[in-house]
Amino acid sequence: VMVWLRRCTHYLFMVVVAVNSTLLTINAGDYIFYTDWAWTSFVIFSISQTLMLSVGAVYYLTFTGVPGTATYYALIMTVYTWVARAAWFSLGYPYDFIVTPVWIPSAMLLDLVYWATKKNKHSLILMGGVLVGMSLPLFNMINLLLVADPLETAFKYPRPTLPPYMTPIEPQVGKFYNSPVALGSGAGAVLSVPISALGAKLNTWTYRWMAA
Numbered sequence: 001v002m003v004w005l006r007r008c009t010h011y012l013f014m015v016v017v018a019v020n021s022t023l024l025t026i027n028a029g030d031y032i033f034y035t036d037w038a039w040t041s042f043v044i045f046s047i048s049q050t051l052m053l054s055v056g057a058v059y060y061l062t063f064t065g066v067p068g069t070a071t072y073y074a075l076i077m078t079v080y081t082w083v084a085r086a087a088w089f090s091l092g093y094p095y096d097f098i099v100t101p102v103w104i105p106s107a108m109l110l111d112l113v114y115w116a117t118k119k120n121k122h123s124l125i126l127m128g129g130v131l132v133g134m135s136l137p138l139f140n141m142i143n144l145l146l147v148a149d150p151l152e153t154a155f156k157y158p159r160p161t162l163p164p165y166m167t168p169i170e171p172q173v174g175k176f177y178n179s180p181v182a183l184g185s186g187a188g189a190v191l192s193v194p195i196s197a198l199g200a201k202l203n204t205w206t207y208r209w210m211a212a
Helices: 002-028 038-064 069-090 104-116 121-146 150-156 180-211
Strands: none
Touching: 002 038, 002 069, 002 180, 038 069, 038 104, 038 121, 038 180, 069 104, 104 121, 121 180
8 A cells, every 4th residue: 555655656746846937937948928038037037947957857867766757757848848849839829838848858867977987976966967058058949940930920919008117127238148058058057956856855854744
């Protein structure tokens, strides 16, 4: 009975994290409309997706102990997001309203680290977390190359006129403004390590809760 309960808890947690990653994508992936802030939105989008992938994939990977499950987890998130994308499209939103993140190659790097270090959890957290944080913004640049022209989309689907106090201020060209991948990778590489550790800890907590 305990094995059955533990497996159910595991699958429930996995589905909850995967579904929430899809919701996060819907909220963070709408950068196609913000023409002035496209790069800034892309950085936030990349960091949020990096952290969502690392916490869920590390949890799932350490739970099963089988290299390859991180990639499987990323595949689940990708399928969920494509379903959500189709749902938004059916409601009349443009096809590019939700941008599906390129999670799978980064998850493959997680699996590779876990396999190459002979299932060393600390190496997975440190090296795997850094690799995911550095690679995911790079892979997600594919999205910016493939989506429709932002200006064309903005004119085709205009938003209501904003009151003056809601009008975005034109962003200043700062040190990282023209390099969203560099900023996203730098922040992601730092932040994904503690979040990967959280994913591993969630696994421990799940076991302890089920054993109680």
